[in-house]
Amino acid sequence: MPLKIAVLLSGSGTTLQNLIDRAGAGELDAQFVCVISSRADAFGLERARTHQIPAIPIVRKDYDTLEAFNAAIWDTVRSHGAELVALAGFMSLLHIPDDYENRVVNVHPALIPAFCGKGMYGHHVHEAVIEYGVKLSGATVHFANNIYDAGPIILQDTVPVLEDDTPDTLAERVQAKERELYPKAIRLFAEGRLRVEGRRVRILDPQ
Numbered sequence: 001m002p003l004k005i006a007v008l009l010s011g012s013g014t015t016l017q018n019l020i021d022r023a024g025a026g027e028l029d030a031q032f033v034c035v036i037s038s039r040a041d042a043f044g045l046e047r048a049r050t051h052q053i054p055a056i057p058i059v060r061k062d063y064d065t066l067e068a069f070n071a072a073i074w075d076t077v078r079s080h081g082a083e084l085v086a087l088a089g090f091m092s093l094l095h096i097p098d099d100y101e102n103r104v105v106n107v108h109p110a111l112i113p114a115f116c117g118k119g120m121y122g123h124h125v126h127e128a129v130i131e132y133g134v135k136l137s138g139a140t141v142h143f144a145n146n147i148y149d150a151g152p153i154i155l156q157d158t159v160p161v162l163e164d165d166t167p168d169t170l171a172e173r174v175q176a177k178e179r180e181l182y183p184k185a186i187r188l189f190a191e192g193r194l195r196v197e198g199r200r201v202r203i204l205d206p207q
């Protein structure tokens, strides 16, 4: 049975598109049960509609409190029967309920715990990496918890930071790495091969 995935995003949805493409290519046994966007105009919703995936905007300002906004998200996730929630450029803080603990994954465009946390998303990350002068950056896939970018790490890999890099050229290299790592991590989850032990994620051998 394919893994039922809800994707949460706020932007253009290239991360979603990669997951859809990988599933289409037979590299990921997944069914995308819904795409939820925190912005009504996110192009990611359009991509979902193109692939006949229910595309649902849930916008923070339509709710009086953060709790009500979160409740609307989780009600939707549950009602679509999602077994895994994949964050794909989702830019609001989520409170993860107990029944989805270790069932929410995120991809971050740097090597956590460096260049992460509140305000560190998209291009801000690559600008900070270049500014600091580190020689390596990369991508991280991790379980999300209730603190920005702080949950147990599933997979990480590096890319070089080149002398003449701009945030755009570095982003391109990091995103290529994300496109490999994210489906790989989700595949490991689908195969039941991820065991969370405190902060560490043990990757089990295939059965």
Ligand code: GAR
Pocket: 009, 010, 011, 012, 013, 014, 015, 016, 088, 089, 090, 107, 108, 109, 120, 121, 122, 125, 149, 175, 178
């Ligand atoms: C991705 O590069 C992802 O790593 C980043 O947002 C981008 C989403 O692009 N996520 C974060 O920075 C999370 N802190 P997309 O909207 O085109 O999928």
